[in-house]
Amino acid sequence: MEVVRSQKKPSSAFASADVVSNIPLYRSPPTLEVRLEDFERFAVDRLLVLRRISDGLARGKKPDEMEKLVNDLWKANMRHPQASEVINKDIISHFVLRLVYCRTEELRKWFLSIETTLFRYRFRLESSDVHRALMTELGIPYKVVTNAEFEGLKDKLTQVARSVSQPLPTSDGTYYKVPFEEVPELVASRRVFIQKGYAYVALNQVVSFIIPHFRSHLSKALVLTNRKWTSMIREQEKDRLTPIVEALSTSYLGPDYSQAKELGEMSLKDIDQVARTAFPLCMRHLFDTLREDHHLKHGGRMQLGLFLKGAGLKLDDALAFWKAEFSQKVGAERFDKEYAYGIRHNYGKEGKRTDYTPYSCQKIILSTPGVGDHHGCPYRHFSEENLRAALGKMGVSSRALDDVIEKAKTKHYQLACTLTYEAVHGSSCDAGINHPNQYLSDSQKTLEAKKLSTQTSFTDVQ
Numbered sequence: 001m002e003v004v005r006s007q008k009k010p011s012s013a014f015a016s017a018d019v020v021s022n023i024p025l026y027r028s029p030p031t032l033e034v035r036l037e038d039f040e041r042f043a044v045d046r047l048l049v050l051r052r053i054s055d056g057l058a059r060g061k062k063p064d065e066m067e068k069l070v071n072d073l074w075k076a077n078m079r080h081p082q083a084s085e086v087i088n089k090d091i092i093s094h095f096v097l098r099l100v101y102c103r104t105e106e107l108r109k110w111f112l113s114i115e116t117t118l119f120r121y122r123f124r125l126e127s128s129d130v131h132r133a134l135m136t137e138l139g140i141p142y143k144v145v146t147n148a149e150f151e152g153l154k155d156k157l158t159q160v161a162r163s164v165s166q167p168l169p170t171s172d173g174t175y176y177k178v179p180f181e182e183v184p185e186l187v188a189s190r191r192v193f194i195q196k197g198y199a200y201v202a203l204n205q206v207v208s209f210i211i212p213h214f215r216s217h218l219s220k221a222l223v224l225t226n227r228k229w230t231s232m233i234r235e236q237e238k239d240r241l242t243p244i245v246e247a248l249s250t251s252y253l254g255p256d257y258s259q260a261k262e263l264g265e266m267s268l269k270d271i272d273q274v275a276r277t278a279f280p281l282c283m284r285h286l287f288d289t290l291r292e293d294h295h296l297k298h299g300g301r302m303q304l305g306l307f308l309k310g311a312g313l314k315l316d317d318a319l320a321f322w323k324a325e326f327s328q329k330v331g332a333e334r335f336d337k338e339y340a341y342g343i344r345h346n347y348g349k350e351g352k353r354t355d356y357t358p359y360s361c362q363k364i365i366l367s368t369p370g371v372g373d374h375h376g377c378p379y380r381h382f383s384e385e386n387l388r389a390a391l392g393k394m395g396v397s398s399r400a401l402d403d404v405i406e407k408a409k410t411k412h413y414q415l416a417c418t419l420t421y422e423a424v425h426g427s428s429c430d431a432g433i434n435h436p437n438q439y440l441s442d443s444q445k446t447l448e449a450k451k452l453s454t455q456t457s458f459t460d461v462q
């Protein structure tokens with residue numbers, strides 16, 4: 001794959017025999033030129049799909065729900081204005097993310113698992129002709145059961161199919177003879193007939209052995225890509241692709257909260273009430289600590305300060321807010337001398353005059369708070385005991401609390417936060433929490449909607 005800045009865009013299609021498949025096998029990088037902006041944009045679109053799949057798995061969605069989720073996500077994010085470019089977008093985005101996710105063991109593990117899940121559900125949605133074509137394409141060496149052998153086994157195959165509510169075998173259907181140890185899922189759930197060491201696998205069950213092939217190929221490919229990345233690509237592309245690749249795995253993909261467009265202003269008189277009812281736990285913890293200790297270290301001031309800016313707190317109000325707290329600890333004079341600059345800086349009024357952006361969950365989760373710091377993500381950085389206490393204070397019921405703790409323990413921090421949101425507000429948040437300002441904005445919308453519905457029903461009664 002060659003990355004260019006030009007408009008040149010050769011097309012590429014994937015086909016096998018007479019059957020055109022919508023699923024590429026990603027065996028080799030595309031031999032086409034890619035515009036630099038497509039390189040990043042396609043990868044971001046795929047990453048949105050992968051992250052939501054990961055979220056669906058962590059939520060314990062059932063296979064049918066996952067199938068629908070994958071289908072909807074794919075349609076929503078992986079379209080292209082030109083139909084002929086859809087396959088290219090699929091292949092290019094996969095290979096860009098290979099580069100992004102080949103770089104550490106943890107990244108490889110995540111990508112392998114989610115791409116395999118994506119493949120599994122896309123495969124399930126394809127026709128049996130495509131399944132057959134993919135088997136050939138993958139060079140899977142299992143024998144097709146001959147007509148004579150099929151007739152001899154028909155009764156046994158019918159019995160098994162009936163017992164697991166599979167379509168009954170017909171003489172024009174395909175069965176494969178597979179060493180039984182290669183389809184442990186089917187054997188364990190007694191969904192295949194076994195004889196002399198072979199499992200007789202119906203065409204609609206082949207996903208069971210296609211997936212290990214796909215997974216093993218991708219796993220090896222990721223290790224090879226990593227070698228190429230470290231020995232060559234990273235250095236060669238240090239001024240062009242490397243910064244994009246390195247930023248993508250931690251990039252925030254949601255709306256921009258650098259300006260408080262949606263929420264309007266946050267007034268000082270409401271700030272305590274909003275903090276209590278609508279802040280996510282990370283910000284609520286910083287806010288409460290500031291109110292109690294009248295001080296926060298640099299990391300906390302940045303995390304909370306930028307969040308409040310994104311929430312619509314104007315510069316004058318922000319200065320008044322921080323000064324009221326810090327003055328009680330360090331005195332007004334020292335605040336003006338040492339701390340006011342940092343606040344004006346966040347609003348782009350000092351230094352390089354950059355308008356700093358509120359931190360996303362990814363950035364907060366990856367921060368490393370030291371002793372005495374209060375920033376970071378509580379689902380990652382709190383002890384279990386502290387997390388339980390903090391969630392209890394937010395009003396999370398004890399049943400929901402166990403779920404949240406379990407997600408935090410298994411490192412699904414944003415999902416833990418999403419479950420907290422759902423428990424506190426009693427309404428679902430299917431897109432998941434990706435940004436503290438998104439949590440705030442969604443909370444405020446939900447609270448507003450509840451208020452309106454209470455007012456409406458009250459008016460109805462009058």
Ligand code: SF4
Nearest residue numbers: 280282361377417436
């Ligand atoms: Fe804050 Fe995001 Fe962690 Fe929630 S998941 S507590 S919003 S950093």
